Amino acid sequence: MTAISSTLFNQIGSIQSRALTIGVILVLGGLLYAFAMDDMSGFYQAYLVGYMICAGITLVCMAFIMLHHLIGGRWGFVIQRLLEAAMSTLPVLLVLFIPIVLGMHDLYHWTHAEVVAVDPILQHKASYLNVPFFLVRTAGYFAIWIIASFLLIKWSRAQDTSGDPRLLDKMRNVCGPGVVIFALTMTFASFDWIMSTDPHWFSTLYGVMMIVNSGGAALSFIVIMMTWLRKHEPISGLADADRFHDWGKLLLAFTLLWFYMMLSQFLIIWAANLPEENPWYVHRVHGGWEVVSVVLVLCRFVIAFFLLLSIPRKRDPSRLVRVAWFILAMHLVDIFWHVAPNFHPGGFAVSVLDVIVPIGLGGIWFYFVLNRLKRNPLIPQKDPRFEELVESVSKSSVAKA
Amino acid sequence: MNHGPAQPELRGLIAEFENEEAIVAATQKTVDAGYHHIETYTPYPLDELLDIQHLHKNKVALVILIGGLTGCAVGFFMQYFASVIHYPINVGGRPLNSWPAFIPVMFECTVLFASFSALIGMMVMNKLPRPNHPLFDIERFRYATQDRFFLCIEAEDPYFEKDATRQFLEELNPHEVNEVEA
Secondary structure: OOOOOHHHHHHHHHHHHHHHHHHHHHHHHHHHHHHHHOOHHHHHHHHHHHHHHHHHHHHHHHHHHHHHHHHOOHHHHOOHHHHHHHHOOHHHHHHHOHHHHHOHHHHOHHHOHHHHHOOHHHHHHOOOOOHHHHHHHHHHHHHHHHHHHHHHHHHHHHHHHHOOOHHHHHHHHHHHHHHHHHHHHHHHHHHHHOHHHOOOOOOOOHHHHHHHHHHHHHHHHHHHHHHHHOOOOOHHHHOOHHHHHHHHHHHHHHHHHHHHHHHHHHHHHHHHOOOOOOHHHHHHOOOOHHHHHHHHHHHHHHHHHHHHHOHHHHHOHHHHHHHHHHHHHHHHHHHHHHHHHHHOOOOOOOOOHHHHHHHHHHHHHHHHHHHHHOOOOOOOOOOOOHHHHHHHHHHHHHHHO | OOOOOOOOOEEEEEEEEOOHHHHHHHHHHHHHOOOOOEEEEOOOOOHHHHHHOOOOOOOHHHHHHHHHHHHHHHHHHHHHHHHHHHOOOOOOOOOOOOHHHHHHHHHHHHHHHHHHHHHHHHHHHOOOOOOOOHHHHOHHHHHHHOOOEEEEEEOOOOOOOHHHHHHHHHOOOOOEEEEEEO
């Protein structure tokens, strides 16, 4: 049980190469298409959507690890290695940020000096929204995230060999402040990367909203991965119906939170009806965007909510995984809905790029997740909390047999 | 022991077991034998018994769902009635039927009605409140809250026959078997 089995290793390897091939083909294909159609700004928008999906899932996985180390619980133990694999992609995400820097002029209106010169609101915001400070902040976020994830992965691996109980304390010392710092950095990253594509508009709720959106996507990703990995040792014995029930319940909670965030922001802006706040929604309820808005709330909340209410569906991986794919697909629509109307306020516009570039970027990201996943044992070894878990699982499975 | 001329109606037969393993095994055999109307009484909850008796599904969930949806509708129409029909007031040019503003109250009414449905539904289905129960007439039943485990096969079960069922329970090696009078 120290390393993963060679069958699984090979299986991961072949999925990995397929993910990378598809990813690179789609992203490069999108790039060529954008060149041919002279639509580079369309490419950058689609890239930003894909980037926010990958970065969001990665960062929430890191937050889940931090929560798991702090509060424990069986739901987190089985997925710990998967979450670590996901957060190990942070250095890759730093590299993948380069296209966004290259596309800054197309993505962020506030980078144009001639626009700022005639816009008092942007002049007022210039001390925050300027290119050097934007780059410094992004570098700062990544520095914090990479250091935290590096330490957590390093100690988790050290625990595999030494079993030193002090390592858990060390991890907890990082995780306590880490949860707070994560919430702050992800909030500001959401402000910088997504919210500032409409630089006049602001919402203090935006960061939490992005955390919650990404949380639903991250849980869907976890359910999809565990449905696959549960066919292999040692996950097969540990990821039983109770664990899927746990993840299903969390997915339901994040579905409710998603609607809560969407409604809180909408209701406050709708009720106040102030000219500096409401254009964001005005764009999203006119010119065809209202269809996307309604479909999004119907699918991501109403349908997902009623599907997830059922206990048998949450306990059956093969049924839960379908809901998870559905939510992941809706997450793409969700982030698209956050980004695209800012560039097409006049009316609904979607191009082939908006589909292929995020999926391609996801493929590349997934390659690096699997690359880390296959190198370590799938279950943390010698964790002080492990014995307790195995005991309780084996006890309940004996009773069911 | 003689029951006298007017023999009271039988509610069921109850067997006492000394430990967790014994009651789990006995319940499994009872379910396998085809009995449906059975009850188990243990000092602490046993998940295994829920699995064996298929008690994970309960009808309270449906009652809660219906209660919640009713609450949601009531919350909406209450506000609709107040702000559209009864007191139509123009607030900042917004439509009278300002449904986005109704949502928080609709949500609260959903939670309120769902909670009450849960409580009342649970009480009705468990036939609560009930100060006394025929089981309390059995001397040893008080140990169900301490260290003994009880399995009761109720007389309403189609397979229930007083002597055959008694013999069946005796074969499960209980500490003792008692009759529960209605």
